[in-house]
Amino acid sequence: MSKSYIRHFNANAIFHRIRIEPNVSQRDIVARTGIDKSVVSSIINQFSELGLVERNPVATSNKPGRPMEGLTISPESGLIVGVQIEADTIGYVAAALDGIPLCSRAQAFDGKLDGVADLVGRGVKEIVGECGRAGDTLGVGISLPGLLTDEGMLLHAPVLGWRGVPVVDMFSEALDAPVFAGNDGKAAAMAEYMFGECIDIKDFIYLFSGSGVGGALFLDGDIYRGASGLAGELGHIKVVPQGRYCSCGASGCLSPYLSEPGLAEEIGRLTGNRPTSFKDIMERADAKDEVVVGVLDNAGAVLGSAISSLVNIFNPPLVCLGGDMASAEPYLRPAVERALQRLAHPSMSVQTKVIFSQLSTVSPFLGGVALALDGVTGLDSPHVLP
Amino acid sequence: MSKSYIRHFNANAIFHRIRIEPNVSQRDIVARTGIDKSVVSSIINQFSELGLVERNPVATSNKPGRPMEGLTISPESGLIVGVQIEADTIGYVAAALDGIPLCSRAQAFDGKLDGVADLVGRGVKEIVGECGRAGDTLGVGISLPGLLTDEGMLLHAPVLGWRGVPVVDMFSEALDAPVFAGNDGKAAAMAEYMFGECIDIKDFIYLFSGSGVGGALFLDGDIYRGASGLAGELGHIKVVPQGRYCSCGASGCLSPYLSEPGLAEEIGRLTGNRPTSFKDIMERADAKDEVVVGVLDNAGAVLGSAISSLVNIFNPPLVCLGGDMASAEPYLRPAVERALQRLAHPSMSVQTKVIFSQLSTVSPFLGGVALALDGVTGLDSPHVLP
CATH class of the missing domain: 1.10.10.10 (Winged helix-like DNA-binding domain superfamily/Winged helix DNA-binding domain)
Structure with a gap:
């Protein structure tokens, strides 16, 4: 080593x-x-x-x-800023060095690459000003919805339409602090490890859902990166042969069965009334719309099959489900548990706890804080978590 | 750490x-x-x-x-003995400390737990005598077809019908050398890393097929073990919802689509003439039996789908396929490649080399040698590789 x-x-x-x-x-x-x-x-x-x-x-x-x-x-020794870039918003949070958020805000975003570095530069300056705390900004962590290499290159962010962007270099020019960039799924998993329900757990598998399904492998106390930093694309586990088309270009991936667009598409097809957001889906489920409850139950079964594969592959002590999945826990959990009971190896599933974590919903943008904290406190870290 | x-x-x-x-x-x-x-x-x-x-x-x-x-x-400094226990045979190989085999033999085995420690004790003594080399036996590695915990307990070996056997303690009593026991898939992966086509490769995924399908995750230069040593059961990745029954008790696992019994069952059902061995299957395929070639092509497609999931999960530089799969390469490879092309994320599959390794067929029983060598040269190793 x-x-x-x-x-x-x-x-x-x-x-x-x-x-x-x-x-x-x-x-x-x-x-x-x-x-x-x-x-x-x-x-x-x-x-x-x-x-x-x-x-x-x-x-x-x-x-x-x-x-x-x-x-x-020393909480007063400086600030950490987390930035989360999404298709339509950019979120900011300023935190003390112990990771406790001091203030946060979100701004609308048109998704354009052009000018985004200056926009984020101004946003970081504003959030630092707002929290009214003296001290240097020790690091800025930028969480991005795409595949990043170990060298800080964003290969592809489908929801933004960005390809081949040297994000660490680009944001470093606009910011007066060390920049650490990373994939949103891996950043959220680090936040779970630092601040959430996976605190102090050395091995866990993290899955989250939103506009797509992402994840991370947290193994032996660290994010596992693979050949070039792309490991952990758990939304693209194959769950159905010749199954639904996926934004990755393949078919049969987990993502189109569990992501917000995948669920909305199916509910729209069955009811003629496509939900406009995940919140809309939840409201219909809470109003006992049987079609919506059925679609979520089916999504839970597909998710449970994917988790069964992950249990048999990793023998993990913990599988943590975040993002939209956490809000949908009451509708997903029964089917997930049935699938695990039926499909995972009993010697292993008995050792695995499956939890729905609220962290990403309750305290958004902590992924960026985790990225920056990892970089700052690693003392000699590379400036990227792919 | x-x-x-x-x-x-x-x-x-x-x-x-x-x-x-x-x-x-x-x-x-x-x-x-x-x-x-x-x-x-x-x-x-x-x-x-x-x-x-x-x-x-x-x-x-x-x-x-x-x-x-x-x-x-110092090749003369002592011997390493590898033992491989299977349903109907026990294989032995004595090797120098550099891992080069000096002599090997196999004996018929009735699969009975009763008396197996003494049987192996005598077998090890005989192989050491045969190779006519002075020096102590520095370690004996025992490769077993089942799930082993980190503590040297064999939880379950389906093909042997053994459950809850403290194998390290049991064999240690009958042998005059340190005993290292491990799962056959993980042992074979270590042999690939030490002596085969994965030499010096820090991250690879290993799959093998035979009477079942097993595997190992070789990550960051070592076997990844999971919560209790059971990680790497890659034969039990779910590939078909509501699919074929598997010996693990679940349905839709990779194993029944690729193992020798799974292939034989399907060929028997289609032709009325069930093959008696994997060799028999290969002979029929070589004789251009279209049904057999078709069954193998389908197995390749299912395997390719599972490998696509593994590529998306691990971003591995190498996937190594051993055991019976290696012999069937000409019949499996085209379908595996088509599936990867269609199902794996292009950014990742371009970085993954898929190889069919002959090591396990050409030099059997090296898994045990790898287990013992890892233990002896680790200086302070636990006596088990689960």
Whole structure:
């Protein structure tokens, strides 16, 4: 394993240990993470020099010896900004270094590539001004709905129609802080790991649905990237031979059975009245529209089959479902559970917890914060999470 | 990352670097692996003290300075024995520490759990005697057709009918050497990484077919194990909703479309003449039996769909197909390629090489050798690869 990767990984693990357990001692960090004592000491010194971490005296027990020292994140040391670019909106959130959001806003967006860097540059300046907190902007994380390479190149974002955009370079020119860009699914999975229901869980599979279905593989404490950073396209698992057409160009993928456009299309075809949004779909389901409830149940069955494959492939302790799926939990969960019972290997499914996470709905734009925090606290990170 | 895991990983990486590049220098090992200089030095010292690695003076170039020192594996330092337990045979191979097989044999097996430890104990003694090489047996690797936990417990081996067998403890009592046990698919994948076409490739997906379909996820230079060591059951990816019944108890898995019993069943149903073995299936295909060729083409299409999902999930540089699939390459490859073209994401499939590997057919029982070698050269390894 390369030194730089191990250092990045260890630095992040130590930072988040301090974030999750304020006033943790250096000795407990060693015990909890298994990282070598001298490495923990060196990384904490570096955090301390950068002003990211503070050492505090802690009330000791009756035991004799050196007074205990507790470590905490310095929330005042600077800001992290998360940016989420979608087809029709750009979301901004400014957060303290412990990831706690200070303020957020969204602006309408025409989806045009031309001028987007300056637009985001102004938006970041405004959100930083709004939150009225002194200190440098330590990092800006930009979450994008598309495939990004390890080198910070956006290969393709279907909902935006962008192709081959060097996003890290482009946004870096318009921003006065280090830029970290990443795929929205992977960024949301990191947010779940840092702030959500997957906190401290080293292995989980993340799926989310919205205008498409995306995901991420969180393995051995980190996002798994594959040959060139594109791993985790879980919306394009094949679920039905010769099945529905998908925006990726293939057929039979999970995405057209579960995404908002896929569900709206089917409901429209069956009722003659196509829903205009996912909220519309939910309102009809809540009003006990049997067709809509049936379509969601079928989507749950297809999702459950895909999750069964993922259980058999990964033997994961946790599968986390976010985005629109989380809002539709009451309509999806029964069919998902039936499918798992029928299709996943019993030795493995008994070890897997399937949760519907509300994080992405309750606190939007945290994906960008997670991207930036990972970059800043990794100390030597590349500026991209594909 | 825990110290012990990193040490195991690094020790193996250094050992295999020396094995693959005889007379490599310590400096080049540092450059090639990215492992810290002091760690490389400490691990090589330990290998040297154990007699596993030798230091040799190497003819220097004209450059002044200290004479170069090349490192090689000490092939005479001891033996590694691989054991492969199947439904009707037990295979043995004795190999030098560089993994090169010295002799191999197979014995008929009634599949009974009762007495198998003593049977294998005698078999190992015989193969060690046959190869007429002095030196200790440094490790015995036992490859088993079933699900194993990280703790060395065989949960279930359907073809043997064994359940809940503490295999590492059981075989350790009958053998005078450290025992390393593992799932046959994962063991075969490690053999591909050490001796086959996946040599030195840090990320690949391995699938094999025989009496069932198994596999392994080789990610970031190691087998990925999941929550409890069961990850990699790629024969149980769901490929057809409400599809064929599978030995795992579910329906629609890849396995019944590609395993020898699944193919034989379908050919028997279509022709009234069920093949008795995979060899029989191949002979009929070679004799241009159109039904058999058609069944194999359909199996290739189903396999290609499953590989497309794996490409979209993992963005792997390599997918390696072994076992019976390798023998059937001419009949499977066209349909696999058509499916990939149609179903995998083009940005990813262009980065994935799909190969049919002959290793498992040409040099059987190397899975056990890989298990033992991983254990011995990991220096502090657990005695099980699930």
